[in-house]
Amino acid sequence: MADTTEMPQDKFRLSQLLYDARYRSMTIQVVAAMLLMLSLAWLVDNTIQNLAALGKDFSFSFLGTTAGYDINQQLIPFTSQDTHARAALVGILNTLLVAFLGCILATVIGVLAGVLRLSKNFVVSGIMTFYVEAMRNTPLLIWILIVFAVMTEATPQPRDFREGGGAEMILWDSVAISNRGVFVPKPLWGEGSGLVVAVFLLSLAAIFILRRFARKRQEQTGQQLPVFRLSLALFFVPALLVYFIMGAPITLEVPELGGFNFVGGIQIRNSLIALWLALSLYTSAFIAEIVRSGILSVSRGQTEASFALGMQPNRTMQLVILPQALRVIIPPLISQFLNLTKNSSLALAVGYMDVRSTLGGITINQTGREIEGILLLGSFYLIVSLIISSVMNLYNSSVKLKER
Amino acid sequence: MKKSIFLGTLAVAGLAAGLASAQTLADVQARGTLKCGSNEGLAGFAAPDANGNMQGFDVSLCRAIAVAALGDAQAVEFVPLTSQTRFTALAAGEVDVLVRNSTWTLSRDTDLKLDFKGVNYYDGQAFMVNTALGVSSARELDGATVCIQTGTTTELNLADFFRVNNMTYEPVPVATNAEGQQQYLAGACDVYTTDMSGLAATRATFESPADHVILPEIVSKEPLGPAVRHGDNEWGDVVYWVLHALIGAEEYGVTSANVRELAAAPTENPEINRLLGTEGELGAMLGLPNDWAVNVIAAVGNYGEIFEAHIGENTPVGLARGLNAQWTDGGLMYAPPFR
Known part of the structure; x- marks a missing residue:
C-alpha cells in the first residue's frame, strides 16, 4: 500500500505561461486586455491633446444656450428662442416618430411580401422576388431620394390648387397632395x-x-x-x-388655401413621407426574407398533420405554422427594427429634422461642439437600440419554445 | 463588446485626429499643394468650368494664396465642403484655409477657434421669390415656406427676422445650394434665402432668371472672408496680406497686365515698390519670396479684375461693386499700408 507513486510536485515556471495549455489562453487574454487599455488610453489622450491644441474645452453647457434656429416639424412646441437641449428633444421625438411608423409599416409590408413570395402562383411569387431583390440590393439613400423626388417633382404646388390651377383636392375636398406634403383634416376636440x-x-x-x-x-x-x-x-x-x-x-378642420400655402388641417411633410416610405420599403425586403425563412423552417409534416386533422389552411397558418415560425422570425426581426431606427439618421438628405439633423447637424454646426454632440447622439441611438431590443426580447421569450 | 467600445472610441478620437499644426505655411510648402476648403458649387464664386478647372471669385483667392506660398496657381487642391462640414474640416486640419462664403462672426472667431483674415466680400442676406407670387417686400412673406441652407448664419437671421416682424414661416432645411435651388425651382418652397451674392449667382444659372426677383430688404450683415485655424499667426498673416495685396493692387492701379512692367524697376510710387518688392524686404517678413505679390497679381489679377471676371456686372451673376468698391470710390475695401 505504500507504493503510491509520488506525484512530481511541479513548481510553477514562467515559461508555462506560454507553453502550458492551461495558462496560455489566460496569458493571451491578459496581453490583449492590456493592449486594448493602452490603445484606449492613447485615443483618449490624443483627443484631449488635440482639443487642447485647438484651445477647445469639453463642456455640455452649450445645451442650455439659445438655439436660434427654427424647426418645421415639432411634436412639442419649439421656437428659435428655446435651448439647444429642447431642439435636441424635438429631434429625438421626430426620430422616434419615423422609427415607430417605419417599424409598423415595414412589418406589414414585409410579412405580406414574405408570405406572397411563397405563393404557388408564379406571377405573384415572381413579382415579390423582384421586389425583394430590387429593394435590398440598392442603397437606402437612393430610395429615400427617389421617393422624395417623386413627392416634390410629380405633385402640384399649393398655388396650383387655386381656380384653374389644374390640381384638385381628393376625398371630398378634404385631402390635398402637394409638393410641400400631404394636408389632411385635423380633428377639433370640442x-x-x-x-x-x-x-x-x-x-x-x-x-x-x-x-x-x-x-x-x-x-x-x-x-x-x-x-x-x-x-x-x-x-x-x-x-x-x-x-x-x-x-x-x-369636428374636422379641413385644410384650405390661404396666402402662400394651405392653412388648417395637419401637414404631413414630404420629408417625413419620403423617409417613412423609403425606410419601410427597404426594411420590408429584409423582413420578407426573414418571414419566408421562418415559414419554411416549419417542416411540411406539420402542415400535413394539421390538414389531416381537418383544419382549414388559414387556421393551419394561424394556429400551427405561425407560432412555430415566430420563434425563428423574432430574433432577426429585432435587428431589422434596430437597423431601421439607426437608418433614420439619413433624414438630413431630405431635410427631415430628426435628432441627427438638429443635435447632430445644426446645433453642432452653430456651436462647434462636435465631440460632445456626436457623443450625445451616439448614446441616444445606443439607448434607443437597447430599449427596442430589450422590449423585443421580452416578446421573444413569450413566443419561444417553453423548455421545461 | 470590448471590440465595439474600442471602435467607438476610435471614431470619437478620429474626429480630433487631424493634428492641428502650428506651422501651416511650412506644411503647405513641404506638401507642395494648398488644400483650400471651397464651395461645392456656386456659380461665380467656386464652380468648375467646361474643362473641369475650378473657377470663381473665392477660387481666385485660393489660387492667389497658392501662388504666394508655392509660386504655382495650379498647386491647389480644392476640398468641396458643405455649410455643415466646413468649420469642422478646417479645425481638424483637412484644409489649410477656408474660402467659402463664410460669414465672420464673433462666436466663430472665438468659440469655433477660427481666425477670419479680412473680408473679401461684404454681403447681406436677402430673399428671392418667383415674380408670379406678386411679392415686392420681405415683410409680405408671412406664412411663406422658406428654403434655407442649414448650419449657416442665414438660418439664424431668418429666425430672427420673422420673429421680430411677428411673422410665421415654414423652414425647409437643405444641405447644399444645389439642393436648395432644386427645391425652390420645384416650388417646394416659396422663398429661397441666402446671401445676396449667392442668390444672384444661383439665379444666374436658372433657365429664365427674369422670372425671379430678389427682394430689396437686406436683413443682415454678412462679411464673407477667408478663415484659418486660430493660433497659427504666421499662416494667418500670409492669408491676410495676400488678400490685401489684391485689394491694394487695385487701389494703386497694379493689374495683371502691367505688374511685370512695374516690378521690373522701382517706380515713382514707394507704396507700389514696397508691395512689389522692388523696395524693402516685406516678403521675407512674411516668410515668402520678395516678389510674392508680383507673382500673385500676375497669376490672378488684382481684386477689381477678379471681381469683374467672375461676379461683376458683365457676368451672368451681374453684381454691382456696391460696398465692395475701393474706399476711394465710396466702398469698404481698404488695404492697410504696405510698409
Missing part, C-alpha cells in the same frame, strides 16, 4: 369629446376581454362565439352613440 374618447377606449378594452372570454369558453365547452361580429359592433356602436348624444363634439 366640449364633451373626452367622453367619446373614453367610451371608445372602454369598448376597445371590452373587445379585448370578449376575445379572451370567447377563447376560454371554446377551450372549456367547445362552443364558439361570433367574435368578429361582436367586436365590430363593440368597436363602432357605443362610441358613435355617445358621439351623437353629446351633439357631435368632434
